[in-house]
Each structure stands twice: as C-alpha cells, then as structure tokens.
Amino acid sequence: MSTERILDVRVIPPREKHPAIFQTFGALAAGESFVLVNDHDPKPLRYQFDYEHTGQFGWEYLEEGPTVWRVEISRKGAG
C-alpha cells in the first residue's frame, strides 16, 4: 500500500461527501495528511474546516482544475 492517502469524493453521494471527508480527517494522527480529489473547487469545505477545526489543519492545492481539484489536507501537530 502507498503512503499517499487519496480520498476521491467524486463517487460519493453529495450529502455523504463532507461527512466522509471529516471522518477521514478525524482518523489522522498529527502530522498526517490525505489528498482530497474533487470535480470542483472545494471552497465551502475550506470554510467548514476553518469554522470547525480552526488552526488544526493544513490546506494546500496540488491541482486546481479545470476538471479535477486535488487538495492536500493535513492535521497539524499539537503545539
């Protein structure tokens, strides 16, 4: 198995996407990350992360369309 975790939400029913993303994030240890793959810019998700996990996550765009968006979401270490 690889070291890169990919969560491709394009196949997930719309109302399950954010729960799946936050469940995945919740299972990460400090310093770990996963790459979110989506078919649009997940800006609303970023706002939800900002609100619910303020200061606890990293967000880095790896690919920004026009067909696929890939964002590395990481869990920051304590302190």
Add this chain to the structure above:
Amino acid sequence: MAGGDLPEGGRMKLGLSSAAAPDAGLDELLAICARRGLAVLDLRVGDAHGVEGPMYGLGGAAAAERARAAGVRVSAFRSSGEGQDLRAAPVAAAAGAPVLVGGGPSLTARVRRGHTVTARDARAVVVLDGEASTVDLELVLATDLELAWDVDVAAGSVGGAAERILGAAGGRLRHIRILGGGPEAAMQEGHGVGELMSRLALAGYDGTVILAPSSSRYRVAWQHWLGRRGGWGCGSKSADPSLVSLEGPLLGVGGGA
C-alpha cells in the same frame, strides 16, 4: 489531462468501465476519461472498443500507447468466461494490464481460469462479487492470484464488507469496481460509499476504483453523464424554415370566418 501526470503506482486512481458505453470505440472512451478527469480505463471483453477481437482489433500494445498519449492508462481487461479469457490474455499481456476473471459458475472455476491466464504469460486477477464471504476470500488468498472486488452498491450497505475485505486482502486487492457510481451516485445515499472511500483512503489503497453501471436501466443517465448525449436544446443552430410553413389559408379557431 486525465491524470496522465500521475505515476503508475502510489495513488488510488479513479476510472471508467467500457460497460458504461459499450458501443463506444477506444478513442471515444479515452476522450470521455479526459473530459471527466478519469485516470484509468477498464475494458470489458466484447464491448465495441475495438482493442481485442478474434479476427481484428487494435491490439494491446497499440491500445496502451494510444491511452498513454491521451493521459489515461488501460487498467485491465475484464473477462466473463473461458473463451474471453483466452482472447484477453495475449492482448492484456501486450498492454501490460491484467485480465480480471469474473463470471462463470463459481469462484473455484474463476481461480482455475486465473491459472490458465497466468499460464499464458498474462496477469490474472480473480473477481470477488458483492458481499464476498470469508470463505470466498480465503479461497483466493490461498492462491498467488490478485483480487478484484465488485462493489454492488444497489444491493445494500457496503461499509461493513469494505472493512472486512480490505482487512483480509490488504495489498492483494488491486481493483475495485463500483456498480452504481457515476450518475447513479446520487441515488446511493446511505449505502456506505462514503465509508468505503474513506476506508480506502486511510488504508492507503493505491489500486483502481472503476465506475460502472449497475444496470442497463440507467443507460440514458450514463449517456448524459458521459457527455455522449445532450438535450435537444432549442434547435436554432440547425433550424430549417422549409419544415414549417403557414403560407396556406389559415383556419380560424372555432371555424368562424
């Protein structure tokens, strides 16, 4: 680019089954993948992609090269019977892709067919259906063959099966096909697809996840989703005034003159 910049391994790759457009040629399938941002293509033996065939066919090496040029990888050739195994083996070997051995009367028969494929210098992957019992899993894991899993989302929740199969198969599981992905996804709420994808991510799964129709009932929905069929639109672009003429005598409504 449909993932053409991705390395061959190390990342989970989302792809399309030719079953989603069984009448499409290879070039159209590749164009669809590019349009939908899908990195891999699963070719079902007998579909109209034109890659394999008893008398003609593009051949595995040429198909793989054409796919690479389009930024897509041919991930597998899917066979549902012994005759198809024999057709697929040389083509798949030339393409550098495995034969997915499905169909037939039993899993034991699939394992036997898998060994027939490997004897022809091709890679064989045995397909587990749906819930796949522990006995089924152990039967395949006792061999040296890889595993594929057909996830039938419409049949029920797949979350529990995902945990069990991923846990038992580990790195031997390299191909997952979701029956009911694509345009059907919106109808699959509560069936565990979110849990499945989350578990795959956390397990570091780096194989393929293939989208395929669950039934021919959704053919029209898939055609739209793949961009193969648009609506009628208003038709102004191809309008032909000669088709409608009101130059003759007009009759008043109610027959009054």
